[in-house]
Amino acid sequence: MTKKISIVGAGLVGSLLAIYLRKRGYEVTLYERRPDMRKVKIPAGRSINLALSDRGWKGLQGVGVDNAIREIGIAMTHRTMHSVDGKITTQPYGKDGQGIYAVSRGILNCTLLDIAEQSGAKVFFNERCTNINLANNEMSFENSETHSHTKATSDLIFGADGAFAASRLQMQLSTDKFNYSQSYLEHGYKELMFVAKPDGSHQLDKNSLHIWPRGGYMLIALPNLDGTFTVTMFFPLKGNPSFESLKPKLDVNKFFNEIFPDAVPLLHDLEEDFFMNPTGSLVTVKCTPWSFNNKIVLIGDAAHAIVPFYGQGMNCGFEDCTVLNDLLNKHKDNWEQVIPEYERMRKPAADAIGELAVANFIEMRDLVGKPEFFIAQKIEGWFYEKHPDKWIPLYTMVTFTNIPYNEAQEKGKMQDAIMNEIMQMSDIENKWNDIAVENKILTLLKQQSPNKNGL
Amino acid sequence: MTKKISIVGAGLVGSLLAIYLRKRGYEVTLYERRPDMRKVKIPAGRSINLALSDRGWKGLQGVGVDNAIREIGIAMTHRTMHSVDGKITTQPYGKDGQGIYAVSRGILNCTLLDIAEQSGAKVFFNERCTNINLANNEMSFENSETHSHTKATSDLIFGADGAFAASRLQMQLSTDKFNYSQSYLEHGYKELMFVAKPDGSHQLDKNSLHIWPRGGYMLIALPNLDGTFTVTMFFPLKGNPSFESLKPKLDVNKFFNEIFPDAVPLLHDLEEDFFMNPTGSLVTVKCTPWSFNNKIVLIGDAAHAIVPFYGQGMNCGFEDCTVLNDLLNKHKDNWEQVIPEYERMRKPAADAIGELAVANFIEMRDLVGKPEFFIAQKIEGWFYEKHPDKWIPLYTMVTFTNIPYNEAQEKGKMQDAIMNEIMQMSDIENKWNDIAVENKILTLLKQQSPNKNGL
Numbered sequence: 001m002t003k004k005i006s007i008v009g010a011g012l013v014g015s016l017l018a019i020y021l022r023k024r025g026y027e028v029t030l031y032e033r034r035p036d037m038r039k040v041k042i043p044a045g046r047s048i049n050l051a052l053s054d055r056g057w058k059g060l061q062g063v064g065v066d067n068a069i070r071e072i073g074i075a076m077t078h079r080t081m082h083s084v085d086g087k088i089t090t091q092p093y094g095k096d097g098q099g100i101y102a103v104s105r106g107i108l109n110c111t112l113l114d115i116a117e118q119s120g121a122k123v124f125f126n127e128r129c130t131n132i133n134l135a136n137n138e139m140s141f142e143n144s145e146t147h148s149h150t151k152a153t154s155d156l157i158f159g160a161d162g163a164f165a166a167s168r169l170q171m172q173l174s175t176d177k178f179n180y181s182q183s184y185l186e187h188g189y190k191e192l193m194f195v196a197k198p199d200g201s202h203q204l205d206k207n208s209l210h211i212w213p214r215g216g217y218m219l220i221a222l223p224n225l226d227g228t229f230t231v232t233m234f235f236p237l238k239g240n241p242s243f244e245s246l247k248p249k250l251d252v253n254k255f256f257n258e259i260f261p262d263a264v265p266l267l268h269d270l271e272e273d274f275f276m277n278p279t280g281s282l283v284t285v286k287c288t289p290w291s292f293n294n295k296i297v298l299i300g301d302a303a304h305a306i307v308p309f310y311g312q313g314m315n316c317g318f319e320d321c322t323v324l325n326d327l328l329n330k331h332k333d334n335w336e337q338v339i340p341e342y343e344r345m346r347k348p349a350a351d352a353i354g355e356l357a358v359a360n361f362i363e364m365r366d367l368v369g370k371p372e373f374f375i376a377q378k379i380e381g382w383f384y385e386k387h388p389d390k391w392i393p394l395y396t397m398v399t400f401t402n403i404p405y406n407e408a409q410e411k412g413k414m415q416d417a418i419m420n421e422i423m424q425m426s427d428i429e430n431k432w433n434d435i436a437v438e439n440k441i442l443t444l445l446k447q448q449s450p451n452k453n454g455l
Numbered sequence: 456m457t458k459k460i461s462i463v464g465a466g467l468v469g470s471l472l473a474i475y476l477r478k479r480g481y482e483v484t485l486y487e488r489r490p491d492m493r494k495v496k497i498p499a500g501r502s503i504n505l506a507l508s509d510r511g512w513k514g515l516q517g518v519g520v521d522n523a524i525r526e527i528g529i530a531m532t533h534r535t536m537h538s539v540d541g542k543i544t545t546q547p548y549g550k551d552g553q554g555i556y557a558v559s560r561g562i563l564n565c566t567l568l569d570i571a572e573q574s575g576a577k578v579f580f581n582e583r584c585t586n587i588n589l590a591n592n593e594m595s596f597e598n599s600e601t602h603s604h605t606k607a608t609s610d611l612i613f614g615a616d617g618a619f620a621a622s623r624l625q626m627q628l629s630t631d632k633f634n635y636s637q638s639y640l641e642h643g644y645k646e647l648m649f650v651a652k653p654d655g656s657h658q659l660d661k662n663s664l665h666i667w668p669r670g671g672y673m674l675i676a677l678p679n680l681d682g683t684f685t686v687t688m689f690f691p692l693k694g695n696p697s698f699e700s701l702k703p704k705l706d707v708n709k710f711f712n713e714i715f716p717d718a719v720p721l722l723h724d725l726e727e728d729f730f731m732n733p734t735g736s737l738v739t740v741k742c743t744p745w746s747f748n749n750k751i752v753l754i755g756d757a758a759h760a761i762v763p764f765y766g767q768g769m770n771c772g773f774e775d776c777t778v779l780n781d782l783l784n785k786h787k788d789n790w791e792q793v794i795p796e797y798e799r800m801r802k803p804a805a806d807a808i809g810e811l812a813v814a815n816f817i818e819m820r821d822l823v824g825k826p827e828f829f830i831a832q833k834i835e836g837w838f839y840e841k842h843p844d845k846w847i848p849l850y851t852m853v854t855f856t857n858i859p860y861n862e863a864q865e866k867g868k869m870q871d872a873i874m875n876e877i878m879q880m881s882d883i884e885n886k887w888n889d890i891a892v893e894n895k896i897l898t899l900l901k902q903q904s905p906n907k908n909g910l
Contacts, residue, residue: 169628173624176736177692177738178639180635180637181636181637182627182633182634182636183634183635183636184632184633184634237632281632283632
């Protein structure tokens with residue numbers, strides 16, 4: 001019988017999972033490598049705010065914390081693109097005011113930790129997992145303050161310790177036939193900041209996610225409650241221009257004035273932030289299996305770290321929790337059935353969102369700046385409005401539905417192929433909402449469906 | 456100045472590399488995790504004999520040990536296929552008696568170790584590398600007999616410690632942006648054996664590599680000097696049939712009698728070997744970068760472990776040594792230039808042979824049993840004979856030339872596309888050597904070359 005469950009990692013997913021498992025009556029202990037973030041300040045330049053969307057909300061809703069979180073979020077209903085010449089374009093994210101929510105990672109995590117503790121989970125901080133003996137589920141920890149070593153065992157261990165998970169490393173080192181890949185983009189990121197107006201309000205529309213797409217790179221900005229924006233620069237690590245090439249301060253100022261002119265007056269202290277904040281790297285992690293002997297299970301980034309360009313990292317991890325909880329209901333807490341099914345369902349979904357996230361980087365930094373993209377989006381939005389049962393834009397499926405990511409990816413490919421044909425139609429930029437376009441899409445959908453859906 | 460070089464791993468590649476580096480005057484120390492294989496017996500069921508081909512010979516030739524090795528090898532000039540109904544088909548590997556050489560991994564490794572020591576390299580056995588501090592090139596070892604811990608530093612460290620390299624793990628754990636993947640086939644392998652005739656001769660043609668292709672799986676057999684054959688069964692790990700499903704002894708005998716009937720009378724002790732020998736796994740490892748700060752460099756399987764189906768694992772590792780030595784000549788031992796160029800040249804080559812090796816598994820177990828495959832091979836052989844300047848079969852490029860693997864792979868794809876068109880020609884099975892076929896290939900080659908070769 002599984003009674004005692006340990007979770008390595010008290011980040012967003014570990015904390016939410018603890019709440020779910022406490023609700024089901026398990027003894028839950030969380031071990032976190034870092035100090036208690038409710039008591040210490042998070043280092044600057046590492047905050048990256050998050051965009052909560054439907055899958056994330058569903059995860060929070062399942063334990064009744066969605067309303068508390070909605071109060072600390074800012075709805076972003078639009079994408080706002082800033083071109084070099086100062087031209088501004090906006091696109092709605094969904095229809096009828098659908099939006100994604102900018103939330104602070106820190107506040108969200110602290111809230112979940114509070115609720116986890118209130119619900120009876122024990123949380124130990126500063127405990128770095130140094131080993132997991134997979135033969136007897138014994139975890140070893142080293143306390144980063146006292147340097148004392150402790151051990152603990154559990155009926156079941158969840159590895160929720162993120163992209164560089166110690167739990168996953170043990171699976172790599174101690175199990176046979178563990179498939180694993182970690183793959184880095186050639187871009188890194190740097191956190192910058194837009195200051196608030198003197199009256200504490202935002203200098204740009206706060207209900208937008210702002211993008212400065214520039215082909216090979218981009219800036220994005222997400223609103224914070226205090227009137228500031230967290231700005232993230234996604235930029236090549238090497239080459240020209242790159243984080244490596246922009247060394248002298250003069251170069252950085254010159255570059256920003258040329259490439260992001262309308263952002264410059266809003267920035268906090270470009271030189272300080274650019275040179276003092278760390279350069280982050282962007283990794284995709286895939287592995288399989290996610291579990292060993294039904295006694296240790298990877299979840300969230302530990303199982304499937306993805307790059308941030310679809311805003312789905314946390315949402316996917318929260319959906320892991322929802323799916324797991326649904327399966328525990330279905331199988332009446334029989335973990336021997338739950339774990340294999342969880343893995344069968346979630347592995348293809350996680351692979352899909354990992355790929356979609358990399359692909360969306362190219363779309364965000366590149367395609368959104370291209371006129372064809374806008375036409376295709378207009379056609380898609382218009383057709384979706386008329387035939388919501390026949391076509392849902394990929395972004396909408398990923399962000400505003402719970403359709404498994406892998407199904408969304410498949411449908412997205414099929415829709416892409418159709419849209420490519422539509423864009424070949426003559427004078428499409430003017431005739432984009434012509435009856436001929438509608439009919440052609442309907443015909444192509446009919447042709448596609450027998451193959452693509454295996455009917 | 457680089458003077459002291461350490462090599463972690465005294466396997467085939469580590470030992471050969473040591474000889475090359477000693478010839479150039481470096482102080483060379485080898486650290487090997489296992490005991491001295493010249494003094495202890497290698498465990499049964501783990502020998503897998505090797506097939507030396509041109510790239511391997513070139514590596515051995517560069518240090519003058521090719522003739523010594525040729526004496527302990529057996530030339531295999533043909534592939535012999537055994538079908539279920541006992542029918543035997545042979546195909547030459549190359550033309551004019553070109554062959555690959557079956558050699559014993561153990562004897563080869565012992566010979567290279569002897570020569571490395573004679574040339575002045577120091578070799579320490581039973582020394583397991585537990586850590587490499589990349590900041591100061593300090594290696595830590597634990598002796599598996601005395602359990603004593605020692606440390607050593609070096610100007611340059613080579614990680615030649617194989618598919619599960621400790622050196623590579625340090626790169627994964629301690630460097631930023633290390634791209635890494637380990638990916639297992641769903642098949643494993645098991646070593647079996649054919650006994651010799653009472654007079655010590657071989658029961659099957661010894662100048663052949665024997666294959667029992669059966670679609671989803673296969674047996675292969677390579678000759679040994681003592682009249683035996685080392686037999687390897689490549690078989691699914693799970694499913695039906697699989698190593699998992701063939702549990703009772705009766706099942707194994709029944710299965711072999713049905714599926715490999717002509718092999719059964721030749722086998723040593725099927726039940727003992729099947730149940731006592733370990734089931735091996737088949738992994739492909741890719742990573743990049745292969746080096747850190749030009750102070751530690753991965754080589755051989757540590758950089759690029761591949762599956763055995765092209766017989767190129769060792770050959771590729773030996774070619775690493777040849778390429779490195781050529782670059783040391785070119786750049787007059789300036790390692791700062793040599794290491795980046797080595798990596799730029801070898802990484803695409805290693806990726807290519809890794810992919811070709813996986814693809815050849817499907818060919819070996821499947822296509823060789825299909826009649827179209829034989830026709831295509833006949834056409835290819837005939838055309839190659841007439842136009843050796845225009846077409847070289849992929850197998851020949853990989854096995855009997857030093858064309859970089861990635862170029863061979865590219866050319867192979869182009870040739871495959873042409874052969875697919877040729878195979879559509881009417882009555883091709885009878886008209887395979889018609890002038891029309893020759894002309895069509897020539898025409899298609901002319902069409903292909905501007906695109907594919909970037910002319």
